[in-house]
Amino acid sequence: MTKTPETPASAQPDPSTPGPDAERQKWQAFAVCVGVAALTILDLSKVNVGLPSIEASLGAGPTALQLIVAGYALAFGLSLVPSGRLGDLKSRRLMFVIGLSAFTVASLLCALAPSIELLVAARILQGVAAGIQMPQVLGLIQQLFQGRERGRAFGFFGAIIGVSTAFGPTLGGLLIAVGGPEDGWRLLFWMNIPLGLVAIVFAVKLLPKATTAPSGHNELDLFGIVLLGLTIFTLMLPFVLTTGQGDDPLRWLFLIGFVAFGSAFVWWEQRYKARGKSPVVHFSLFSLASYRNGTLIATVYFCALPATFLLTTLYLQQGLGLEPVYAGMVTIPFALTSAVAAFYGGRLVDRYGRSLVVLGLVLVAVGFVALLLAAVLTPRDLTPYAMGVGMLIAGTGGGFVISPNQTLTLAEVPVEMGGVAGSMGQVGQRAGTAIGTAAAVSTFYSVIAGAGGAAAADLDVYHEAYRNGFFVVIALIVVALVLGLLDLRARKTGRVASYTTD
Structure with missing residues (x-):
C-alpha cells in the first residue's frame, strides 16, 4: 500500500487568506455599494441645476426651492443613525435593500409630482430612503476590507463620490436639455428608477448576509433614537428655512430646542449605558482622536462643498444666462481631478496620513480663491x-480630502460599530450641507433682493452676490484647514487616544 506524501506546511493554503472567488465576490459587493452611494450623492448635486426649471414649471418660491435641496439633506440626516444602528444589529443587506427600494419609489413620486408641494414631500421621502442605505455602505466597506486594502477601497469610494458630486450638475444639465426647459427636470428623477431596480437585484445576490453585531447587544434604544432625531431636526430646520428673502426670524428659536433635546439625549444615553445596555451612539468613539477629528473636518468641508456647486450653478445660469447643460460643464474639471486624486489618495494615506488631507485642503482653498477671482474679474x-481652471485646482485638493479623511476617520473604529460610526459622520456631513448651503445661498439672494429689479440686468449685482456668498465658503474651508493642522500637530506630539468601551 502506497502512502500518499504529506503536503509541506509551507505549501498549505492559508485559511485566513480569501481565495480568488471570495476576493472577487468581495469586490463585486463593493461595486454594488459604491454604485448606490453614487446614485444617492448624485441627487444632492444634480438637482441643483434643475432648480430654475422647477421654479418655472411648478411656480416654486425660494422656500420651496430651498426645501428641495436642504430638505433632502435634513431627512437624510434624520434617518442615518437609527438606520446605521439597525444595520449593525440586524442585517446591513436587508437595510440596504429597504433603503434602495424606498429611494426608487420616492424617485418615481418626484418624477410624477404635479405640484411643488408634492415634489417637496416626495423629495423628503427620498432623503429618508437615502439615509437608510448610506450607513450600510460604510458599514459594509468596514466589514469587507481590513488594513491597507481598506485604504484602497476607500480610495475607490472617494473617487466615485467625488465624480458623483461634481459631475451631478453636468448630468442634470444634459437631462434638462434632452427633456426641455419646462419638464426636463423630471428626467433627473426618472433616471433613478431603472438604475435602482437593477441595483436591488445585484444587492440581493451579492451583499453578505452575515452581521458583525456582538451577542448580547442586539436591543434598540427607541427613546434615544427619538431624542437624537429631535436634536438633529431642531438643529437643521432653521437653516433649511433660511433663503435670504423675507425669512421669519423666529425660526432661530428652534436652536433652543436643539440645546434642550441634545442635552436630554446625552443624559439618556449615559444612563442607558450605565444600565448595561447598548446605546444608539457610543460616545466612547469620540475618545478616538482619529474619529473625532476626521468627523469634524468632514462636517466643515461638507458645509462648503455643496454650497460651492449651488452658488456656481445659480451664478452661471442667472447671472451669465448660461443654459443648464453649459453651467453644469464648469464642474467637470473638479469631477475628473478629484476622481484621480481620490484614487491615489487612498493608496498614499497609509504613508502620509493627515498630512495628505492638509495638503488637499490647501489646494481646495487655492482653487476656490481662483474660482472666485475668475467669476468676478474676467471678461x-x-x-x-x-472658473473651470479654479475647479480643476480645487478638485485635485478635494480628492486628497474625502477618501483619505474617510480612511483615517474609521481606521480605529471596531467593525461591529462601523455602521453607526459611519452614520454619525454622515449626520455631520448632511447637517453641514444644510448649514453651509443656507449660509451661502441666503447671502447670495439677500444681495439680489436688496438690488430689486436691477439685478435682472446688472451683472455687477451678481458679481457682488457671488462674491459675498463665496466668502462664506472660503471661510469654512479655512476652518477645515485649521482643524486638519491641529490634528496633524496632535499626531506628531503623540496626543492621541485609543478606543475604550468605558
Missing part, C-alpha cells in the same frame, strides 16, 4: 473657462 465670455 464675461471667458468667465466659464476661467
